[in-house]
Amino acid sequence: MSPWALLLVIVSAVTHATWNLLSKRSSQADGVVFVWLVAVVSAVVWAPLFAGFLLVTGDVPGWRDLVAIAGSTTLHLCYFVLLQRGYGSGDLSLVYPVARGTGPMLASLVAVLFLGERPSVANVAGIVLVGAGVFLMGGDAARGGLGAVLPGVVIGLFIAAYTVWDSQVVGPFAVAPIALIYLGEVGRALVLAPVVLGGRRELVAPVWREHRWRIAGAAVLIFVSYLLVLVAFTLAPVTVVAPAREISVLIAVVLGGRLLAEGDLARRLLAAGVILGGVVAIALS
Structure with missing residues:
Protein backbone atom coordinates (compact mmCIF):
# COMPACT_ATOMS: atom_id res chain seq x y z
CA MET A 1 0.00 0.00 0.00
CA SER A 2 1.30 3.47 -0.85
CA PRO A 3 1.95 5.90 2.06
CA TRP A 4 -0.81 8.21 0.81
CA ALA A 5 -3.37 5.42 0.67
CA LEU A 6 -2.38 4.30 4.18
CA LEU A 7 -2.74 7.86 5.52
CA LEU A 8 -6.19 8.19 3.96
CA VAL A 9 -7.27 4.89 5.48
CA ILE A 10 -6.05 5.83 8.99
CA VAL A 11 -7.79 9.22 8.98
CA SER A 12 -10.91 7.55 7.63
CA ALA A 13 -10.77 5.02 10.46
CA VAL A 14 -10.73 7.76 13.10
CA THR A 15 -13.66 9.62 11.58
CA HIS A 16 -15.58 6.37 11.02
CA ALA A 17 -15.29 5.24 14.63
CA THR A 18 -16.29 8.71 15.82
CA TRP A 19 -19.51 8.89 13.82
CA ASN A 20 -20.39 5.40 15.00
CA LEU A 21 -20.01 6.65 18.57
CA LEU A 22 -22.46 9.44 17.76
CA SER A 23 -24.87 6.92 16.24
CA LYS A 24 -24.64 4.68 19.29
CA ARG A 25 -25.38 7.60 21.59
CA SER A 26 -28.48 8.32 19.50
CA SER A 27 -29.57 4.68 19.28
CA GLN A 28 -32.64 5.08 21.51
CA ALA A 29 -34.16 7.49 19.01
CA ASP A 30 -36.19 6.16 16.07
CA GLY A 31 -33.54 4.70 13.76
CA VAL A 32 -35.24 5.54 10.46
CA VAL A 33 -35.84 9.16 11.49
CA PHE A 34 -32.25 9.50 12.67
CA VAL A 35 -30.83 8.09 9.42
CA TRP A 36 -33.12 10.36 7.38
CA LEU A 37 -32.15 13.49 9.34
CA VAL A 38 -28.45 12.69 8.92
CA ALA A 39 -28.94 12.30 5.16
CA VAL A 40 -30.92 15.55 4.90
CA VAL A 41 -28.34 17.54 6.88
CA SER A 42 -25.51 16.00 4.86
CA ALA A 43 -27.24 16.88 1.58
CA VAL A 44 -27.60 20.50 2.72
CA VAL A 45 -24.13 20.88 4.25
CA TRP A 46 -22.24 19.39 1.33
CA ALA A 47 -24.34 20.94 -1.47
CA PRO A 48 -21.91 23.87 -2.02
CA LEU A 49 -18.97 21.47 -2.31
CA PHE A 50 -20.79 19.31 -4.86
CA ALA A 51 -21.92 22.38 -6.81
CA GLY A 52 -18.35 23.66 -6.87
CA PHE A 53 -17.15 20.27 -8.07
CA LEU A 54 -19.63 20.36 -10.97
CA LEU A 55 -18.69 23.93 -11.90
CA VAL A 95 -21.79 -4.70 17.19
CA TYR A 96 -19.03 -2.68 15.54
CA PRO A 97 -16.30 -5.39 15.60
CA VAL A 98 -18.64 -8.13 14.39
CA ALA A 99 -19.91 -5.96 11.54
CA ARG A 100 -16.51 -4.62 10.56
CA GLY A 101 -15.00 -8.10 10.79
CA THR A 102 -17.54 -9.75 8.53
CA GLY A 103 -17.43 -7.00 5.90
CA PRO A 104 -13.78 -6.80 4.83
CA MET A 105 -13.25 -10.55 4.77
CA LEU A 106 -16.20 -11.07 2.46
CA ALA A 107 -15.20 -8.05 0.36
CA SER A 108 -11.68 -9.40 -0.05
CA LEU A 109 -12.99 -12.87 -0.91
CA VAL A 110 -15.27 -11.46 -3.60
CA ALA A 111 -12.43 -9.31 -4.96
CA VAL A 112 -10.18 -12.37 -5.27
CA LEU A 113 -12.80 -14.74 -6.69
CA PHE A 114 -14.63 -12.41 -9.07
CA LEU A 115 -12.54 -9.27 -9.67
CA GLY A 116 -9.28 -10.96 -10.53
CA GLU A 117 -7.21 -9.46 -7.70
CA ARG A 118 -4.29 -11.61 -6.54
CA PRO A 119 -3.18 -10.82 -2.98
CA SER A 120 0.34 -11.64 -1.79
CA VAL A 121 1.11 -14.06 1.05
CA ALA A 122 1.60 -11.13 3.43
CA ASN A 123 -1.68 -9.65 2.29
CA VAL A 124 -3.53 -12.90 2.95
CA ALA A 125 -1.89 -13.19 6.37
CA GLY A 126 -2.94 -9.64 7.17
CA ILE A 127 -6.54 -10.30 6.13
CA VAL A 128 -6.63 -13.41 8.33
CA LEU A 129 -5.17 -11.55 11.32
CA VAL A 130 -7.61 -8.66 10.94
CA GLY A 131 -10.54 -11.05 10.70
CA ALA A 132 -9.38 -13.12 13.67
CA GLY A 133 -8.83 -10.02 15.77
CA VAL A 134 -12.18 -8.40 15.16
CA PHE A 135 -14.07 -11.61 15.78
CA LEU A 136 -12.10 -12.22 18.97
CA MET A 137 -13.01 -8.71 20.00
CA GLY A 138 -16.69 -9.38 19.41
CA GLY A 139 -16.55 -12.95 20.65
CA ASP A 140 -18.19 -12.31 24.01
CA ALA A 141 -21.86 -12.04 23.08
CA ALA A 142 -23.03 -12.16 26.68
CA ARG A 143 -23.23 -8.39 27.08
CA GLY A 144 -25.15 -7.70 23.90
CA GLY A 145 -26.85 -11.06 23.47
CA LEU A 146 -27.66 -12.88 20.26
CA GLY A 147 -29.76 -9.93 19.16
CA ALA A 148 -26.58 -7.83 18.95
CA VAL A 149 -24.41 -10.43 17.20
CA LEU A 150 -26.81 -11.33 14.40
CA PRO A 151 -27.41 -7.72 13.32
CA GLY A 152 -23.64 -7.28 13.27
CA VAL A 153 -23.24 -10.21 10.89
CA VAL A 154 -26.04 -8.96 8.61
CA ILE A 155 -24.56 -5.45 8.66
CA GLY A 156 -21.24 -7.01 7.68
CA LEU A 157 -22.85 -8.55 4.60
CA PHE A 158 -23.97 -5.12 3.44
CA ILE A 159 -20.54 -3.67 4.23
CA ALA A 160 -19.00 -6.31 1.97
CA ALA A 161 -21.57 -5.63 -0.74
CA TYR A 162 -21.18 -1.85 -0.84
CA THR A 163 -17.38 -2.07 -0.49
CA VAL A 164 -17.05 -4.24 -3.60
CA TRP A 165 -19.75 -2.38 -5.54
CA ASP A 166 -18.42 1.10 -4.75
CA SER A 167 -14.85 0.09 -5.57
CA GLN A 168 -16.08 -0.75 -9.07
CA VAL A 169 -18.15 2.43 -9.33
CA VAL A 170 -15.14 4.69 -8.65
CA GLY A 171 -12.74 2.33 -10.45
CA PRO A 172 -13.84 0.77 -13.77
CA PHE A 173 -17.02 2.90 -13.96
CA ALA A 174 -14.92 6.04 -13.25
CA VAL A 175 -17.61 7.82 -11.23
CA ALA A 176 -16.14 10.65 -9.15
CA PRO A 177 -16.08 9.70 -5.42
CA ILE A 178 -17.67 13.00 -4.39
CA ALA A 179 -20.56 12.42 -6.81
CA LEU A 180 -21.11 8.90 -5.50
CA ILE A 181 -21.22 9.99 -1.87
CA TYR A 182 -23.20 13.20 -2.26
CA LEU A 183 -25.85 11.78 -4.58
CA GLY A 184 -26.05 8.77 -2.27
CA GLU A 185 -26.93 11.10 0.62
CA VAL A 186 -29.54 12.84 -1.52
CA GLY A 187 -30.92 9.47 -2.60
CA ARG A 188 -31.31 8.24 0.98
CA ALA A 189 -33.04 11.46 1.96
CA LEU A 190 -35.50 11.15 -0.94
CA VAL A 191 -36.20 7.44 -0.47
CA LEU A 192 -36.84 7.76 3.27
CA ALA A 193 -38.84 11.00 3.02
CA PRO A 194 -42.23 9.31 2.33
CA VAL A 195 -41.63 6.84 5.17
CA VAL A 196 -40.65 9.50 7.70
CA LEU A 197 -43.07 12.24 6.70
CA GLY A 198 -45.90 9.77 6.20
CA GLY A 199 -45.80 7.64 9.36
CA ARG A 200 -43.16 9.19 11.61
CA ARG A 201 -43.71 12.91 11.15
CA GLU A 202 -44.38 13.48 14.85
CA LEU A 203 -40.99 12.02 15.77
CA VAL A 204 -38.91 14.34 13.61
CA ALA A 205 -38.99 17.38 15.90
CA PRO A 206 -38.17 15.55 19.16
CA VAL A 207 -35.38 13.50 17.57
CA TRP A 208 -33.89 16.67 16.10
CA ARG A 209 -34.13 18.60 19.39
CA GLU A 210 -32.45 15.87 21.42
CA HIS A 211 -29.81 14.73 18.93
CA ARG A 212 -29.21 17.67 16.57
CA TRP A 213 -25.49 17.98 17.36
CA ARG A 214 -24.95 14.24 16.93
CA ILE A 215 -26.93 14.32 13.69
CA ALA A 216 -24.83 17.22 12.39
CA GLY A 217 -21.60 15.55 13.49
CA ALA A 218 -22.55 12.26 11.84
CA ALA A 219 -23.55 14.09 8.63
CA VAL A 220 -20.09 15.65 8.38
CA LEU A 221 -18.01 12.66 9.48
CA ILE A 222 -19.82 10.03 7.39
CA PHE A 223 -19.16 12.05 4.25
CA VAL A 224 -15.49 12.71 5.07
CA SER A 225 -14.82 9.15 6.18
CA TYR A 226 -16.18 7.48 3.08
CA LEU A 227 -14.76 10.06 0.68
CA LEU A 228 -11.28 9.22 1.99
CA VAL A 229 -11.92 5.49 1.54
CA LEU A 230 -13.15 5.92 -2.04
CA VAL A 231 -10.08 7.96 -2.90
CA ALA A 232 -7.96 5.21 -1.34
CA PHE A 233 -9.71 2.70 -3.63
CA THR A 234 -8.21 4.60 -6.56
CA LEU A 235 -4.71 4.19 -5.08
CA ALA A 236 -4.82 0.60 -3.81
CA PRO A 237 -6.86 -2.61 -4.42
CA VAL A 238 -9.93 -3.65 -2.40
CA THR A 239 -7.99 -6.50 -0.75
CA VAL A 240 -5.69 -3.91 0.81
CA VAL A 241 -7.99 -0.97 1.60
CA ALA A 242 -11.00 -2.87 2.99
CA PRO A 243 -9.14 -4.78 5.74
CA ALA A 244 -6.66 -2.00 6.57
CA ARG A 245 -9.42 0.48 7.43
CA GLU A 246 -10.49 -1.89 10.20
CA ILE A 247 -8.03 -0.19 12.51
CA SER A 248 -11.19 1.75 13.35
CA VAL A 249 -12.18 -1.28 15.45
CA LEU A 250 -9.39 -0.46 17.91
CA ILE A 251 -10.58 3.14 18.13
CA ALA A 252 -14.23 2.13 18.57
CA VAL A 253 -13.37 -0.32 21.36
CA VAL A 254 -11.48 2.37 23.25
CA LEU A 255 -14.37 4.81 22.78
CA GLY A 256 -16.87 2.20 23.91
CA GLY A 257 -14.80 1.21 26.94
CA ARG A 258 -13.82 4.70 28.08
CA LEU A 259 -16.77 6.89 27.11
CA LEU A 260 -19.66 4.40 27.24
CA ALA A 261 -18.31 2.20 30.08
CA GLU A 262 -19.07 -1.00 28.15
CA GLY A 263 -16.39 -3.00 29.98
CA ASP A 264 -14.17 -5.91 28.91
CA LEU A 265 -11.67 -3.34 27.67
CA ALA A 266 -8.50 -5.32 28.44
CA ARG A 267 -9.54 -8.40 26.42
CA ARG A 268 -10.76 -6.35 23.51
CA LEU A 269 -7.59 -4.25 23.46
CA LEU A 270 -5.59 -7.48 23.38
CA ALA A 271 -7.59 -8.55 20.37
CA ALA A 272 -6.89 -5.15 18.84
CA GLY A 273 -3.19 -6.03 18.91
CA VAL A 274 -3.97 -8.86 16.52
CA ILE A 275 -5.73 -6.37 14.26
CA LEU A 276 -2.74 -4.05 14.27
CA GLY A 277 -0.50 -6.95 13.28
CA GLY A 278 -2.81 -7.59 10.35
CA VAL A 279 -2.80 -3.92 9.35
CA VAL A 280 1.02 -3.88 9.38
CA ALA A 281 1.15 -7.01 7.22
CA ILE A 282 -1.32 -5.48 4.76
CA ALA A 283 0.49 -2.16 4.65
CA LEU A 284 3.83 -3.86 3.94
CA SER A 285 2.43 -6.20 1.26
Missing part, protein backbone atom coordinates in the same frame (compact mmCIF):
# COMPACT_ATOMS: atom_id res chain seq x y z
CA VAL A 56 -14.94 23.29 -11.82
CA THR A 57 -14.86 19.89 -13.50
CA GLY A 58 -18.02 19.91 -15.62
CA ASP A 59 -18.25 16.23 -14.73
CA VAL A 60 -22.04 15.84 -14.66
CA PRO A 61 -23.09 12.21 -13.95
CA GLY A 62 -24.78 10.49 -16.87
CA TRP A 63 -27.54 7.89 -16.79
CA ARG A 64 -25.03 5.06 -16.51
CA ASP A 65 -23.43 6.79 -13.54
CA LEU A 66 -26.80 7.39 -11.88
CA VAL A 67 -27.73 3.71 -12.16
CA ALA A 68 -24.45 2.73 -10.50
CA ILE A 69 -25.01 5.33 -7.78
CA ALA A 70 -28.57 4.06 -7.23
CA GLY A 71 -27.22 0.58 -6.55
CA SER A 72 -24.79 2.01 -4.00
CA THR A 73 -27.55 4.09 -2.41
CA THR A 74 -29.71 1.01 -1.89
CA LEU A 75 -26.93 -0.94 -0.19
CA HIS A 76 -25.94 1.98 2.04
CA LEU A 77 -29.55 2.65 3.02
CA CYS A 78 -29.95 -0.91 4.28
CA TYR A 79 -26.60 -0.66 6.05
CA PHE A 80 -27.40 2.55 7.93
CA VAL A 81 -30.88 1.45 9.04
CA LEU A 82 -29.64 -1.95 10.23
CA LEU A 83 -26.66 -0.37 11.98
CA GLN A 84 -28.86 2.00 13.94
CA ARG A 85 -31.13 -0.86 14.99
CA GLY A 86 -28.14 -2.95 15.99
CA TYR A 87 -26.87 -0.19 18.26
CA GLY A 88 -30.28 -0.07 19.89
CA SER A 89 -29.72 -3.52 21.39
CA GLY A 90 -25.95 -4.01 21.56
CA ASP A 91 -22.69 -2.41 22.66
CA LEU A 92 -20.65 -0.28 20.29
CA SER A 93 -17.68 -2.52 21.09
CA LEU A 94 -19.70 -5.65 20.21
Whole structure:
Protein backbone atom coordinates (compact mmCIF):
# COMPACT_ATOMS: atom_id res chain seq x y z
CA MET A 1 0.00 0.00 0.00
CA SER A 2 1.30 3.47 -0.85
CA PRO A 3 1.95 5.90 2.06
CA TRP A 4 -0.81 8.21 0.81
CA ALA A 5 -3.37 5.42 0.67
CA LEU A 6 -2.38 4.30 4.18
CA LEU A 7 -2.74 7.86 5.52
CA LEU A 8 -6.19 8.19 3.96
CA VAL A 9 -7.27 4.89 5.48
CA ILE A 10 -6.05 5.83 8.99
CA VAL A 11 -7.79 9.22 8.98
CA SER A 12 -10.91 7.55 7.63
CA ALA A 13 -10.77 5.02 10.46
CA VAL A 14 -10.73 7.76 13.10
CA THR A 15 -13.66 9.62 11.58
CA HIS A 16 -15.58 6.37 11.02
CA ALA A 17 -15.29 5.24 14.63
CA THR A 18 -16.29 8.71 15.82
CA TRP A 19 -19.51 8.89 13.82
CA ASN A 20 -20.39 5.40 15.00
CA LEU A 21 -20.01 6.65 18.57
CA LEU A 22 -22.46 9.44 17.76
CA SER A 23 -24.87 6.92 16.24
CA LYS A 24 -24.64 4.68 19.29
CA ARG A 25 -25.38 7.60 21.59
CA SER A 26 -28.48 8.32 19.50
CA SER A 27 -29.57 4.68 19.28
CA GLN A 28 -32.64 5.08 21.51
CA ALA A 29 -34.16 7.49 19.01
CA ASP A 30 -36.19 6.16 16.07
CA GLY A 31 -33.54 4.70 13.76
CA VAL A 32 -35.24 5.54 10.46
CA VAL A 33 -35.84 9.16 11.49
CA PHE A 34 -32.25 9.50 12.67
CA VAL A 35 -30.83 8.09 9.42
CA TRP A 36 -33.12 10.36 7.38
CA LEU A 37 -32.15 13.49 9.34
CA VAL A 38 -28.45 12.69 8.92
CA ALA A 39 -28.94 12.30 5.16
CA VAL A 40 -30.92 15.55 4.90
CA VAL A 41 -28.34 17.54 6.88
CA SER A 42 -25.51 16.00 4.86
CA ALA A 43 -27.24 16.88 1.58
CA VAL A 44 -27.60 20.50 2.72
CA VAL A 45 -24.13 20.88 4.25
CA TRP A 46 -22.24 19.39 1.33
CA ALA A 47 -24.34 20.94 -1.47
CA PRO A 48 -21.91 23.87 -2.02
CA LEU A 49 -18.97 21.47 -2.31
CA PHE A 50 -20.79 19.31 -4.86
CA ALA A 51 -21.92 22.38 -6.81
CA GLY A 52 -18.35 23.66 -6.87
CA PHE A 53 -17.15 20.27 -8.07
CA LEU A 54 -19.63 20.36 -10.97
CA LEU A 55 -18.69 23.93 -11.90
CA VAL A 56 -14.94 23.29 -11.82
CA THR A 57 -14.86 19.89 -13.50
CA GLY A 58 -18.02 19.91 -15.62
CA ASP A 59 -18.25 16.23 -14.73
CA VAL A 60 -22.04 15.84 -14.66
CA PRO A 61 -23.09 12.21 -13.95
CA GLY A 62 -24.78 10.49 -16.87
CA TRP A 63 -27.54 7.89 -16.79
CA ARG A 64 -25.03 5.06 -16.51
CA ASP A 65 -23.43 6.79 -13.54
CA LEU A 66 -26.80 7.39 -11.88
CA VAL A 67 -27.73 3.71 -12.16
CA ALA A 68 -24.45 2.73 -10.50
CA ILE A 69 -25.01 5.33 -7.78
CA ALA A 70 -28.57 4.06 -7.23
CA GLY A 71 -27.22 0.58 -6.55
CA SER A 72 -24.79 2.01 -4.00
CA THR A 73 -27.55 4.09 -2.41
CA THR A 74 -29.71 1.01 -1.89
CA LEU A 75 -26.93 -0.94 -0.19
CA HIS A 76 -25.94 1.98 2.04
CA LEU A 77 -29.55 2.65 3.02
CA CYS A 78 -29.95 -0.91 4.28
CA TYR A 79 -26.60 -0.66 6.05
CA PHE A 80 -27.40 2.55 7.93
CA VAL A 81 -30.88 1.45 9.04
CA LEU A 82 -29.64 -1.95 10.23
CA LEU A 83 -26.66 -0.37 11.98
CA GLN A 84 -28.86 2.00 13.94
CA ARG A 85 -31.13 -0.86 14.99
CA GLY A 86 -28.14 -2.95 15.99
CA TYR A 87 -26.87 -0.19 18.26
CA GLY A 88 -30.28 -0.07 19.89
CA SER A 89 -29.72 -3.52 21.39
CA GLY A 90 -25.95 -4.01 21.56
CA ASP A 91 -22.69 -2.41 22.66
CA LEU A 92 -20.65 -0.28 20.29
CA SER A 93 -17.68 -2.52 21.09
CA LEU A 94 -19.70 -5.65 20.21
CA VAL A 95 -21.79 -4.70 17.19
CA TYR A 96 -19.03 -2.68 15.54
CA PRO A 97 -16.30 -5.39 15.60
CA VAL A 98 -18.64 -8.13 14.39
CA ALA A 99 -19.91 -5.96 11.54
CA ARG A 100 -16.51 -4.62 10.56
CA GLY A 101 -15.00 -8.10 10.79
CA THR A 102 -17.54 -9.75 8.53
CA GLY A 103 -17.43 -7.00 5.90
CA PRO A 104 -13.78 -6.80 4.83
CA MET A 105 -13.25 -10.55 4.77
CA LEU A 106 -16.20 -11.07 2.46
CA ALA A 107 -15.20 -8.05 0.36
CA SER A 108 -11.68 -9.40 -0.05
CA LEU A 109 -12.99 -12.87 -0.91
CA VAL A 110 -15.27 -11.46 -3.60
CA ALA A 111 -12.43 -9.31 -4.96
CA VAL A 112 -10.18 -12.37 -5.27
CA LEU A 113 -12.80 -14.74 -6.69
CA PHE A 114 -14.63 -12.41 -9.07
CA LEU A 115 -12.54 -9.27 -9.67
CA GLY A 116 -9.28 -10.96 -10.53
CA GLU A 117 -7.21 -9.46 -7.70
CA ARG A 118 -4.29 -11.61 -6.54
CA PRO A 119 -3.18 -10.82 -2.98
CA SER A 120 0.34 -11.64 -1.79
CA VAL A 121 1.11 -14.06 1.05
CA ALA A 122 1.60 -11.13 3.43
CA ASN A 123 -1.68 -9.65 2.29
CA VAL A 124 -3.53 -12.90 2.95
CA ALA A 125 -1.89 -13.19 6.37
CA GLY A 126 -2.94 -9.64 7.17
CA ILE A 127 -6.54 -10.30 6.13
CA VAL A 128 -6.63 -13.41 8.33
CA LEU A 129 -5.17 -11.55 11.32
CA VAL A 130 -7.61 -8.66 10.94
CA GLY A 131 -10.54 -11.05 10.70
CA ALA A 132 -9.38 -13.12 13.67
CA GLY A 133 -8.83 -10.02 15.77
CA VAL A 134 -12.18 -8.40 15.16
CA PHE A 135 -14.07 -11.61 15.78
CA LEU A 136 -12.10 -12.22 18.97
CA MET A 137 -13.01 -8.71 20.00
CA GLY A 138 -16.69 -9.38 19.41
CA GLY A 139 -16.55 -12.95 20.65
CA ASP A 140 -18.19 -12.31 24.01
CA ALA A 141 -21.86 -12.04 23.08
CA ALA A 142 -23.03 -12.16 26.68
CA ARG A 143 -23.23 -8.39 27.08
CA GLY A 144 -25.15 -7.70 23.90
CA GLY A 145 -26.85 -11.06 23.47
CA LEU A 146 -27.66 -12.88 20.26
CA GLY A 147 -29.76 -9.93 19.16
CA ALA A 148 -26.58 -7.83 18.95
CA VAL A 149 -24.41 -10.43 17.20
CA LEU A 150 -26.81 -11.33 14.40
CA PRO A 151 -27.41 -7.72 13.32
CA GLY A 152 -23.64 -7.28 13.27
CA VAL A 153 -23.24 -10.21 10.89
CA VAL A 154 -26.04 -8.96 8.61
CA ILE A 155 -24.56 -5.45 8.66
CA GLY A 156 -21.24 -7.01 7.68
CA LEU A 157 -22.85 -8.55 4.60
CA PHE A 158 -23.97 -5.12 3.44
CA ILE A 159 -20.54 -3.67 4.23
CA ALA A 160 -19.00 -6.31 1.97
CA ALA A 161 -21.57 -5.63 -0.74
CA TYR A 162 -21.18 -1.85 -0.84
CA THR A 163 -17.38 -2.07 -0.49
CA VAL A 164 -17.05 -4.24 -3.60
CA TRP A 165 -19.75 -2.38 -5.54
CA ASP A 166 -18.42 1.10 -4.75
CA SER A 167 -14.85 0.09 -5.57
CA GLN A 168 -16.08 -0.75 -9.07
CA VAL A 169 -18.15 2.43 -9.33
CA VAL A 170 -15.14 4.69 -8.65
CA GLY A 171 -12.74 2.33 -10.45
CA PRO A 172 -13.84 0.77 -13.77
CA PHE A 173 -17.02 2.90 -13.96
CA ALA A 174 -14.92 6.04 -13.25
CA VAL A 175 -17.61 7.82 -11.23
CA ALA A 176 -16.14 10.65 -9.15
CA PRO A 177 -16.08 9.70 -5.42
CA ILE A 178 -17.67 13.00 -4.39
CA ALA A 179 -20.56 12.42 -6.81
CA LEU A 180 -21.11 8.90 -5.50
CA ILE A 181 -21.22 9.99 -1.87
CA TYR A 182 -23.20 13.20 -2.26
CA LEU A 183 -25.85 11.78 -4.58
CA GLY A 184 -26.05 8.77 -2.27
CA GLU A 185 -26.93 11.10 0.62
CA VAL A 186 -29.54 12.84 -1.52
CA GLY A 187 -30.92 9.47 -2.60
CA ARG A 188 -31.31 8.24 0.98
CA ALA A 189 -33.04 11.46 1.96
CA LEU A 190 -35.50 11.15 -0.94
CA VAL A 191 -36.20 7.44 -0.47
CA LEU A 192 -36.84 7.76 3.27
CA ALA A 193 -38.84 11.00 3.02
CA PRO A 194 -42.23 9.31 2.33
CA VAL A 195 -41.63 6.84 5.17
CA VAL A 196 -40.65 9.50 7.70
CA LEU A 197 -43.07 12.24 6.70
CA GLY A 198 -45.90 9.77 6.20
CA GLY A 199 -45.80 7.64 9.36
CA ARG A 200 -43.16 9.19 11.61
CA ARG A 201 -43.71 12.91 11.15
CA GLU A 202 -44.38 13.48 14.85
CA LEU A 203 -40.99 12.02 15.77
CA VAL A 204 -38.91 14.34 13.61
CA ALA A 205 -38.99 17.38 15.90
CA PRO A 206 -38.17 15.55 19.16
CA VAL A 207 -35.38 13.50 17.57
CA TRP A 208 -33.89 16.67 16.10
CA ARG A 209 -34.13 18.60 19.39
CA GLU A 210 -32.45 15.87 21.42
CA HIS A 211 -29.81 14.73 18.93
CA ARG A 212 -29.21 17.67 16.57
CA TRP A 213 -25.49 17.98 17.36
CA ARG A 214 -24.95 14.24 16.93
CA ILE A 215 -26.93 14.32 13.69
CA ALA A 216 -24.83 17.22 12.39
CA GLY A 217 -21.60 15.55 13.49
CA ALA A 218 -22.55 12.26 11.84
CA ALA A 219 -23.55 14.09 8.63
CA VAL A 220 -20.09 15.65 8.38
CA LEU A 221 -18.01 12.66 9.48
CA ILE A 222 -19.82 10.03 7.39
CA PHE A 223 -19.16 12.05 4.25
CA VAL A 224 -15.49 12.71 5.07
CA SER A 225 -14.82 9.15 6.18
CA TYR A 226 -16.18 7.48 3.08
CA LEU A 227 -14.76 10.06 0.68
CA LEU A 228 -11.28 9.22 1.99
CA VAL A 229 -11.92 5.49 1.54
CA LEU A 230 -13.15 5.92 -2.04
CA VAL A 231 -10.08 7.96 -2.90
CA ALA A 232 -7.96 5.21 -1.34
CA PHE A 233 -9.71 2.70 -3.63
CA THR A 234 -8.21 4.60 -6.56
CA LEU A 235 -4.71 4.19 -5.08
CA ALA A 236 -4.82 0.60 -3.81
CA PRO A 237 -6.86 -2.61 -4.42
CA VAL A 238 -9.93 -3.65 -2.40
CA THR A 239 -7.99 -6.50 -0.75
CA VAL A 240 -5.69 -3.91 0.81
CA VAL A 241 -7.99 -0.97 1.60
CA ALA A 242 -11.00 -2.87 2.99
CA PRO A 243 -9.14 -4.78 5.74
CA ALA A 244 -6.66 -2.00 6.57
CA ARG A 245 -9.42 0.48 7.43
CA GLU A 246 -10.49 -1.89 10.20
CA ILE A 247 -8.03 -0.19 12.51
CA SER A 248 -11.19 1.75 13.35
CA VAL A 249 -12.18 -1.28 15.45
CA LEU A 250 -9.39 -0.46 17.91
CA ILE A 251 -10.58 3.14 18.13
CA ALA A 252 -14.23 2.13 18.57
CA VAL A 253 -13.37 -0.32 21.36
CA VAL A 254 -11.48 2.37 23.25
CA LEU A 255 -14.37 4.81 22.78
CA GLY A 256 -16.87 2.20 23.91
CA GLY A 257 -14.80 1.21 26.94
CA ARG A 258 -13.82 4.70 28.08
CA LEU A 259 -16.77 6.89 27.11
CA LEU A 260 -19.66 4.40 27.24
CA ALA A 261 -18.31 2.20 30.08
CA GLU A 262 -19.07 -1.00 28.15
CA GLY A 263 -16.39 -3.00 29.98
CA ASP A 264 -14.17 -5.91 28.91
CA LEU A 265 -11.67 -3.34 27.67
CA ALA A 266 -8.50 -5.32 28.44
CA ARG A 267 -9.54 -8.40 26.42
CA ARG A 268 -10.76 -6.35 23.51
CA LEU A 269 -7.59 -4.25 23.46
CA LEU A 270 -5.59 -7.48 23.38
CA ALA A 271 -7.59 -8.55 20.37
CA ALA A 272 -6.89 -5.15 18.84
CA GLY A 273 -3.19 -6.03 18.91
CA VAL A 274 -3.97 -8.86 16.52
CA ILE A 275 -5.73 -6.37 14.26
CA LEU A 276 -2.74 -4.05 14.27
CA GLY A 277 -0.50 -6.95 13.28
CA GLY A 278 -2.81 -7.59 10.35
CA VAL A 279 -2.80 -3.92 9.35
CA VAL A 280 1.02 -3.88 9.38
CA ALA A 281 1.15 -7.01 7.22
CA ILE A 282 -1.32 -5.48 4.76
CA ALA A 283 0.49 -2.16 4.65
CA LEU A 284 3.83 -3.86 3.94
CA SER A 285 2.43 -6.20 1.26
